[in-house]
């Protein structure tokens with residue numbers, strides 16, 4: 001149990017206001033299972049407020065925006081269908097060594113985005129705060145448990161791996177298997193949508209600017225990485241315009257894959273008759289008829 005007076009006194013007040021999925025995460029925090037820089041402001045003090053759900057048909061367990069002092073952030077839950085990291089040996093609880101955990105982190109990145117990362121990068125990913133090494137063994141085990149789930153979530157992994165690239169919303173912190181990123185205004189919610197009928201010069205100019213910013217983003221995704229990244233879940237509200245109005249970021253990273261990974265997903269489809277059989281969400285492949293009708297990217 002966490003012996004945090006602020007938590008135990010404030011929990012009843014703050015957590016009661018939260019929807020059930022946040023309460024669940026806060027209970028994990030109270031029991032010492034969830035850790036991360038945002039647990040105290042989310043569960044204990046009343047610093048993170050104004051919680052608004054984003055999507056009624058969300059594929060994620062939770063997506064909600066909140067305010068933390070002057071910062072607007074969006075919380076997302078990492079997919080939690082992964083096996084636990086620890087195991088038992090003759091009744092004794094076992095965790096991987098630091099060295100093995102680093103290898104595991106490298107293997108996750110290789111497996112999910114087909115990239116070999118350096119030792120330094122793996123070390124940053126293997127910690128919740130990239131420059132802080134947790135010495136306390138039981139806290140480090142909790143940290144590993146939380147990271148184990150987070151890192152296997154495509155969205156967390158890309159946000160953490162490319163935290164220094166200004167292309168996806170900035171990762172702001174975590175609490176258990178929830179992580180928060182900067183709020184970037186989704187394009188559809190702005191007064192001018194791409195389907196606008198009233199087409200005056202100013203609105204047209206704005207749409208043109210957004211269209212160019214989207215092309216810039218696509219160009220960066222195509223050419224600025226170890227291999228091109230493909231966006232397999234395209235909708236307007238997955239593009240966000242930064243406050244400066246000079247950059248478009250992509251907001252839903254669940255279906256953002258490197259080219260070779262999309263290729264592998266599409267090849268898994270196997271037999272095909274026509275190109276339409278070779279689609280994975282919005283990513284389209286081709287049916288290679290010469291080679292036994294197999295799906296290729």
Ligand SMILES: Nc1ncnc2c1ncn2[C@@H]1O[C@H](COP(=O)(O)OP(=O)(O)OP(=O)(O)O)[C@@H](O)[C@H]1O
Nearest residue numbers: 054055058059060074169182183184186237251252
């Ligand atoms: N960082 C962000 N800043 C602002 N809005 C965001 C951010 N991330 C997501 N959103 C908005 O919340 C919506 C839902 O988030 P997201 O797409 O990540 O979840 P989802 O489970 O895929 O939901 P949906 O099925 O509605 O797309 C997005 O369509 C987007 O408009």
Ligand SMILES: [Mg+2]
Nearest residue numbers: 059233238252
């Ligand atoms: Mg989405």
